[in-house]
Amino acid sequence: YSRDEMISSVDKGIFAVSFGGGQVDITSGKFVFNCTEAYEINNGKIGSPIKGATLIGDGPSILKEVSLVGNDMKLDPGIGTCGKAGQGVPVGVAQPSILINKMTVGGTKL
Known part of the structure; x- marks a missing residue:
């Protein structure tokens, strides 16, 4: 699916573009990620920016x-x-866009 096809299939949601930090508990898989850029999706269209969105x-x-x-x-x-315990390692990330049906999101509408 193209990103546009995915967005147009959403009635109400969040389009999270980029992330700037977070935490993962590797034993349970629980995570918190902070969005540095995110927008509302309403009726398949990108809307207002969202400040401080947290996934x-x-x-x-x-x-x-x-x-x-x-x-x-x-x-x-x-x-x-x-990093952990004062040790750091360089990391990178690659993935396609994904559509997640439901998840917990916090933030403030601009």
Whole structure:
């Protein structure tokens, strides 16, 4: 699916474009990710920006909620660092757009 096809299939939702931090509990799969860019989706169209959107959930449950996978696989050009106990390692990420049916989201409408 193209990103536009995925967005047009959503009545009400959030389009999370980029992320700037978060945490993952590797033993339970629970996560919190902060969106640095996100927008409302209303009736299949991108709407107002959302400030401070936070995505909350756990990996196994969210994987069950994936309903569409995009055909736009690409590597994020940024390099981040993951760390624990004072040690860091460079990390990168690549994935296509995905449509998740439901998840917990926090934030403020602009």
